[in-house]
Amino acid sequence: MMWAMKWVLVGLLAAWTVTVLANPAIKEIRQKSNRPGRFLSLPVPQKCSNRPKEFFFNGHNYFYTGHVPQFRNIKYDWLDARNLCREYCMDLPSLETQEENNLIFRLIQQNDVPYIWTSGRLCDFKGCEDRKDLEPLSIFGWFWSGTRGKMAPTNQVPSGWGYNPWSATGHKKVRQPDNAEFDINGTNESCLSVLNNVYNDGIAWHDVACYHEKPFVCEDSDELLNYVAATNPGLRL
Numbered sequence: 163m164m165w166a167m168k169w170v171l172v173g174l175l176a177a178w179t180v181t182v183l184a185n186p187a188i189k190e191i192r193q194k195s196n197r198p199g200r201f202l203s204l205p206v207p208q209k210c211s212n213r214p215k216e217f218f219f220n221g222h223n224y225f226y227t228g229h230v231p232q233f234r235n236i237k238y239d240w241l242d243a244r245n246l247c248r249e250y251c252m253d254l255p256s257l258e259t260q261e262e263n264n265l266i267f268r269l270i271q272q273n274d275v276p277y278i279w280t281s282g283r284l285c286d287f288k289g290c291e292d293r294k295d296l297e298p299l300s301i302f303g304w305f306w307s308g309t310r311g312k313m314a315p316t317n318q319v320p321s322g323w324g325y326n327p328w329s330a331t332g333h334k335k336v337r338q339p340d341n342a343e344f345d346i347n348g349t350n351e352s353c354l355s356v357l358n359n360v361y362n363d364g365i366a367w368h369d370v371a372c373y374h375e376k377p378f379v380c381e382d383s384d385e386l387l388n389y390v391a392a393t394n395p396g397l398r399l
């Protein structure tokens with residue numbers, strides 16, 4: 163229970179930390195996305211009830227922003243993307259099994275999507291200190307903020323998978339995660355994006371700085387759906 167609570171805090175702090183990372187080199191972009199109220203959004207019951215349902219897998223609905231008329235052309239930074247999903251009782255996708263990962267990879271491949279956000283986040287913010295079990299962070303420090311589940315160590319094939327979904331290459335021509343943008347402008351690559359062959363590496367996982375604006379997939383959030391169901395008796399979800 164305490165562990166679960168910790169990850170609740172981790173989720174909230176992940177949202178918060180994105181706002182406080184300060185770096186002059188990305189000031190212009192930051193200002194654009196640094197609107198007031200950079201916190202996690204609460205679900206909106208009517209939006210949850212009418213949320214787009216493009217496809218269904220393992221008890222969850224999903225949609226890709228590019229396939230929903232009102233979201234067709236949007237690109238958001240990681241936190242804004244999470245928050246749009248959350249208003250609909252969804253979150254960025256947590257790719258916890260190879261089957262679910264295949265589903266998202268297929269969507270990307272079949273629709274020639276250049277990249278998407280996932281809910282993957284590095285625990286590199288306030289609240290993550292003194293966690294010996296997360297060290298070194300680049301290997302043990304990743305989690306799914308959508309479900310608060312820990313990811314497999316980044317240098318291993320996750321349990322039940324046939325391969326390691328992290329790309330074998332990137333900007334620095336080394337395995338991901340490589341935190342490459344830190345060397346360029348001091349910004350950490352703390353968010354997990356699926357990139358479509360950006361480094362001639364097929365469709366693969368990359369750590370990317372969270373301020374970049376990308377299209378995204380939303381996945382049903384059990385936590386938010388249960389909350390809205392419990393507080394809105396009779397609402398059809």
Ligand SMILES: [Ca+2]
Binds near residue numbers: 339369370
């Ligand atoms: Ca990277």
